[in-house]
Amino acid sequence: MTDLQDPRLLRRLLRAKDRMDAASNEEWTVERLASISDVSPAHFSRSFKQAFGLPPHRYLLTRRIERAVALLRETELPITDIAFQTGWASLGTFGRIFRDITGTSPGDMREQSRGLAPELGRMPHCVLQAAQRPDLRTAVSEKRRREAADTNESPKPSKQEQPK
Template identity: 40%
Template sequence: MSVRRAPGDVLVHLRRARDHVDRHYTEPLDLDTLGAVAGLSKFHFQRLFKATYGLTPAAYHSQRRVERAQDLLRATNLTVTEVCHAVGFSSLGSFSSRFRDLVGETPSEFQRRYAAAGAPRIPGCYIFQWGLAERASQEKRTDDHAS
């Protein structure tokens, strides 16, 4: 099966939406939002995205969340549940299931494997503190631009 490529001018729009997913992976994103970011109808956007990147926008969004979860499980002392919520999943079951589908092992197995290797771990409190500080500064910048 060959993947059909989108015309060059459409790639700019698709990349804009893909970059939006990369920046906002923790947020719930739907086709209406991503289509609007790309400047395309949601159905046309979904067809072109899948043809170009080989994944639906929802699958890409989920994959980005799992990739970030891998980083957190490798490098922090956060629990699997904390990581699940930190990357935007609302259900531990769906997170674990999707993680296993993409990575080939459960989040707990993945985390244990890296912990056994003695990799340095960042305390979870630093991660959450940084995240809260980052969100507060973003909100301040948004408020400053609105006034």
């Protein structure tokens, strides 16, 4: 029996995941999550990724960004307050990671969501949340490296332009 077929381990992983969901603004180290799950930090990280498809840190980022998007859409709170309420220690880090993940700044996201408010109001909240969930199967740092590589690549000549 593999580890993830063990229902006890899955229950313990779900317990840690539920704690992150309930308080995504808190600091969640792998050690803290592993202690909730009663496994070693290395085993927790491997098992969590295997069970949920994302490493614990990326999962936490998705929850924080989802919450920030909802607050931008539904409240008039200043962006600084939203950053701190969703667990970011720095407004700069929040803005940079928010832009890396969503492709837009928090201010632009707020403006876009206000324009879509009438249409979004008719959609069930759970559907809206799932549709706006960030895709973090690729690390943010890896996305940055790829974008930098794409902008630094010189255009390749077409077949017609290549010397014969």
